[in-house]
Amino acid sequence: MREKYIDERWPLLMVQGYHIKTKQPCVTDCDDRVNIFVNNEAQANELVAHYARLHAEFSALIQAFDKADPKAFEEFWYTRNLNQGS
Numbered sequence: 001m002r003e004k005y006i007d008e009r010w011p012l013l014m015v016q017g018y019h020i021k022t023k024q025p026c027v028t029d030c031d032d033r034v035n036i037f038v039n040n041e042a043q044a045n046e047l048v049a050h051y052a053r054l055h056a057e058f059s060a061l062i063q064a065f066d067k068a069d070p071k072a073f074e075e076f077w078y079t080r081n082l083n084q085g086s
Contacts, residue, residue, distance in 0.1 A: 001066040001073070006059045013051045015044045 011029040018025055024037040025044035038044045066073040 001063050001077070003059055003063075006062055010055060010058065012055055013048045015041070015048060 011031055011033075013027050013029055013034070015025050016028045019037050022037070024039060025041055027036040027038060027044050027047050028034055036047065038047060062073075062077075065076070
């Protein structure tokens, strides 16, 4: 599993813009699927950094799963219902 395919499903977060009225920083992804307004820049940067660490661990886990059992990985990654929990 190439990392770019993981990133397509689970893109990294970034600080992008501010709330028009409250001026709170907005944490979002490149697809604009999430918009999280936090109190200040420090919190926004902390959230982005924390998610980046989680994303790196998740990516390593996914790649290890694919390498260890490609058939089970393929069933997990490509056939499960992606709308669960959305």
